[in-house]
Amino acid sequence: MILGVLIAVATFVDLNTGLCGIIAIGTAALFRIITKPSKGGYHPFDYYNPLLVGLSIGVRFKLSLLTFILILASAILTYVLTVVLKNLLGKYTALPVLSLPFVIVSSMVYLATLRSSNLFANVLIYHSPVTYFDLPIWINGYFFSLGAIFFSKNIIVGYLISGALLIHSRIMFFLSIAGYYTGALVTGEFNAAHTTTYQDMNYFNYILIAIAIGSIYLIPSIKSYVIALFAVLGSYVVLGATEVLFQNFSLPVFTLPFNITVLFFIYYSSIINSRLSTYTYLKNPESNLDYHINYTKRFELTFPGIALPFSGEWTISQAFNGLITHKGLWRYGVDFVIEDEQNQQFSGSADVLKNYYAFSKPVLSPIAGNVVEVINNIEDNAVGSINREDNWGNYVLIYDLRGFYVKVCHLEMGSVIPATGAYVTVGQKIGCCGNSGYSPTPHIHIQLQTGVNNNHPTIEFQFEQVADNNSNFFNRITPEKDMVLTPVFSSKKKKRIFELLLGDLMEFSIDDGNSKKNETIEVILDENGASCLKCGAALLYFEVHKNVFRFYKYFGPTSSILKYFFHAIPSIPLCDNNLIWTDRLSLNISLRGFMKNFILILQSFYWDIADNNVNCKFTGNYKFETHNITRLLSREVGSTKSEVKIHDKKFIEHIRIQKNGSIININRIKEKN
Amino acid sequence: MKRTYEKPIFLEQNVGFANKFQSGYYEKMTTKIDGVPVKDIMDNFGSPVFVFSEKTIRETIRKYNRAFKTYYPKIVFAWSYKTNYLGAICSVLHTEGSIAEVVSEFEYEKARNIGVSGDRIIFNGPYKRSGILKQAVEENAIINIDNFDEIYRIEEIALQLNKKIDVGIRINMNSGIYPQWTRFGFNYESGQAFSAAKRIAKSENLNLNGIHCHMGTYIVTTKAYMVETVKLVEFMKILEHQLEVDIEYLDLGGGFPSKNRLKGVYLPPDFTAPTIEEYAKAIGETLLANVSPEKFPTVYLESGRSIIDESGYLLTSVTASKRLLDGRKTYILDAGVNFLFTTTWYDIPVKVGIEIEGPAEDVTLYGPLCMNIDVVRENVKLPPLSPGTPLVFNPVGAYCVTQWMQFIEYRPNVVMISESGEVEIIREAETLEDVIARERIPERLTKFEL
């Protein structure tokens, strides 16, 4: 927003240029309307290339009928080129068109008009640079270059753009400086002419490259900064070469060096390390980083997740790389037993199989998939003895569509239920725990493997939707020896309560102590079909992932009832058990202003310099508390406590948020029947 | 030790018995409870006195949870208040995750008073007073409807509150046990239960989301629970298909036996009753085999006596002995059927609280009530007991401290032994003030001369 306004102002410092730009946009928009049969979407980014072309004509020619026709012709050409290039690039790569159409069309316009003597009657007099303060040339050079992005030679425009950058994004601002001086110093050194260097307006290419690579197309990070600066270095060659080449035709290089360099470097980055790239551009690079860190830490899947293969509380007696049998190819296996309070696996005599709590207990399918192989006729060993021949004993091997096999072993003879080929779902009983195979006492062994055979290596995995014996809930957990885990099954009632359907309306009153107002929230689908809550201009995205309801994205004003929802309720396990769980939020939800932006700049260098966790705890079946603590270098810089009451029919009844000494109360307004 | 004089008597020789168990009464001694001497408890808290072992309660409920949850994941125990609603006892069970099951206004209020929120209370019973029913509805309690008139009353309340209420229904069925309780809930086989469900499903203000069945008590066959579970699941599927309701819970009631000895059963319960693992297996495997995982309902278990009975002891003293005309020896204790209501069904095992020597003899134990029915044990083998000898009745944790009566005597102290061995009072002995606190004597009757 602010950026747009400032750019408009900057442009209008020169009226002729500005008018030409507007004519170009208008033409392109009109052309689109004429050629498109029905009302279509609005793509503001399709118009900046025509705008730039308009501006480039405006700086050269005074507005006249001829100029007008020239703008018309080139704006349409640019627009067509933009749409075509966008389509082509989109089809074969994920690359943006940048300002390529502008460079191509403007170069052609300049070349073509060299012969149009009629136009040259309207040629503008050459503007000489306008400065106001007597600053050293190497400082003025930076501002002139910024201004040159919009064809202005007035340093004021440079000041304004620089200010706009600073307000919009500190990261962009710093990159503009770093990019400019890296490029300028290197070029100056090569050309042995530092003074003229700072007068070369084409250096805005360095600025654009640094910003685009360092913060827009890549997520801000040490890596993106380093790539950006190396790109600036590399672009010296491109800039030099194009300048020399274009001079032959009295052409400026426009943004050609920027386009070439950026396209190559971001394409390279996406091939080498896809995690560097920005997938959805939010408000500014800081927001991108914030969202990216949070999304990665919250949801990124490292290993395949499967459910626990049983019901109730079992103890891990051997985990990955276990000392006894989980070695080599078979290092990613997990063994489970049942223990009582005295950590005993049996009651009564230790020599009797039946006395083991685990023996004959149901074994449940950890995944949904087709059964590939079943063994069901191996005798259960007496306590203490093992069967080395059929070391897996009775087992079920199931294929998961994600591309791996799950093997559940040592089952009780004759207990296996599904036949080869059967489809089983998560939680379905597949047999009973036994003592067959290489098993001295009853236990369940589970592993993931890449193929059906014994010599296919096992792969690392995690368990999903589990609780430990201290009531901590984990969406995913890496198994470790001695963990006591229980699978968490959903509560049908809570699933019903959090089943928000398209068109559902809910009314809330929000009272922050100073004022009280009512807000209506609607459940809608966005253009991609994702579910979200909508309140005014704010959107809050939600999903039910397995047994967890969670919010994951917020768009909208800095203050909205939906933002409070996100803050108080990052996620809720939909189960009967009174669990404790943790989650995390993006800083955008917890903090505002300086502190948030400051932390984000630091986080672009080192993510873990700050964290923003939320500790949550059920205090009743329909009540929970959440506590969000923001820490910078382990020091608390923000804290918000919330109490939430779940509505008995749908969603939330009440939230009380305590933040910076103030209290916000959100209450459901009862709908009339 | 100084030996006390005991008058010589003639004893009939019971050869087989004597041979097998020697003199029999060594087994019949309980001198300590959780390591605390019986004598000390009585010295400090009087006689008689009820004693509860927190350790036993916790071990039992944990064992039950482990057994059931390893067979079926969505098990929730609901503490049957009527079995024992002493605040401390309920609280121990609530800290172990059990929710509350109540059947009256008083029990509902008691649960709320202990700190259980309405949505964690199952409200059962054939008559729920309108006032408390309304409160339960407002507090989102889990309500199981018993009869058609209750459907109408609850619908009325829903209308008043302008609310759509989740409700369950109680059903009764033939699960192969005798007697079949048919007076509670709607009968399954006759189609009455389906009619009730249909009536509820048609209601604008009611939403049927649960089915409850409590078959009876002291059920010593796991088969009955299998049949019950099969029928409940079958009913759930019928309702979901035909009435498009979503059944969120099945409540299987209670009824597992305790280790008490039913009158007229010769073998002790360890031989006659299945273990809790066997009940868990019967119920859990039936559920797993008949319901697909996405549809797993929450399963409530309202087990009462089986969980609490063993943890409760009554310590009482011999006050006198008397030989009846037929030569039978009898003792008069300071606690009778007023505190041991369950003697109606059980021969509650009794043991001597201190070490005593002497040959065991068949005796009868009477309570202190001046009533002919006050017989605590008709026939039990005990060594000679002198006045003041402590006797230990166990198990008495279930129903005794709820069905006891204030008749003639003040009700005694109830203490609990904590896991660390401290003995704490959880209900003080009554005094005259307690008993007369609610009495009003009209002014005109306050003066009299005799």
Ligand SMILES: Cc1ncc(COP(=O)(O)O)c(C=O)c1O
């Ligand atoms: C509805 C209900 N649930 C549970 C119980 C507890 O039964 P038990 O002590 O036999 O387990 C009773 C006892 O009468 C009951 O009526």
